[in-house]
Amino acid sequence: MKKIIVVDDDIHILELLYIHLSEQGYIVFKARDGISALEILHKENCHIAIVDVMMPFMDGYELTKVIRQQFNIPVILLTAKSQIDDKEKGFQAGTDDYVVKPFEPKELSYRIKALLRRYDNVTEESIIRMGSTTINRKSYEVQIDDRIFLLPLKEFELLYFLMANPKQVFSRDHLIEQIWGIDYEGDERTVDVHIKRLRERFTQLTDDFQIKTIRGIGYSLEEKRS
Template sequence: MTTILIVDDDILILNLVHIHLTEQGYHVLQAKDGMEALEVFKKEACDLAIVDVMMPFMDGYTLTKQIRKEFDIPVILLTAKNQIEDKEQGYQAGTDDYLVKPFEPKELSFRIKALLRRYDNQADESILSIGDTTINKKSYEVQIGNRTLLLPLKEFELLTYLVSNPKQVFSREHLINHIWGMDFEGDERTVDVHIKRLRERFSILTDDFKINTVRGVGYLLEIQRR
């Protein structure tokens, strides 16, 4: 069940949104200010936050910045203001959407569904899977069965690029430009060294894929069929 945290010092707004979202099938949590909201985050995993701007102890902008530092969830700011400067400050803080009071609960539901859909799509794009091997492009982790690996950055980027484009042959020059950038001052042997490390690292851990050398051209990743 999707969990939504509502943060507002107005008890009427809290109750209104709580009732409406509960009827929509969401699990709803409440907090009356930013400090209380952070305590809720420590105890509960939330999928989306609805945050009022004007609150005691910690305003909505500050809370949104804190959420952005620690969590990858959508945030909707609620405010009685409708000035362009306030909206600018909200988006600079990291909000995904902005809803001005008074608002229709049905409109809030539309916005929630749109944001959850967008974040779900982003989550899907951040995960690559081949057999028992999973690559998380957000956490930079490679998981094989129950084992989790943290690779050096360029090895991770190289592996991710090859896994994203299986059976496609890439020249060393192409890989240098894509992974290291066109301003890279090293030579193409850098690719060979990183490919060698990836082979040594994964050949003993999985047979889900194999990085093949195409003589005179470059490399390709082949998915091993079982």
């Protein structure tokens, strides 16, 4: 049974969502601020978070950033704000979806189901192996033989994406869109810097794979064939 945490300082919204989602078979936890929400998340294995933006102590943007760093679950931001700048800030914080108040509970339910399906599919395909190298998207670990490495988030996501699509050539723009998102305001050099760091980390550790520069286009990861 899926567990959902709803975080909102409006008690009426909390009760509305608690009743609606409980009737659909979810186990629902309620929190009125980000601090309380994190306490629950550390105790309960929640599958998705519904987070209000305007809250005391820790707003929804900051809570979303912490959830993205510490828990592998989707986040839906729930807010009265509808300006494009607010939405951009939400997606930059790491939210998966954005619902503006007032909203139809049924619409929120559809979005919850869609995100849960997407994350379930990711979990099923979360481990990739190349020779003695294993990359686990669920634990965010890279293991080479008996050594385990924890990478910065974007380095991990970039390596995972390339390993999941070996021999395919990707432009820098495509990699930015996949890893940093379409709203990212940086430039192509970000990709070059992260590729350089990955090469520095792994070139001397393994020859299971190699990240090649495709001149004039971008990058491709190739698996060593024994």
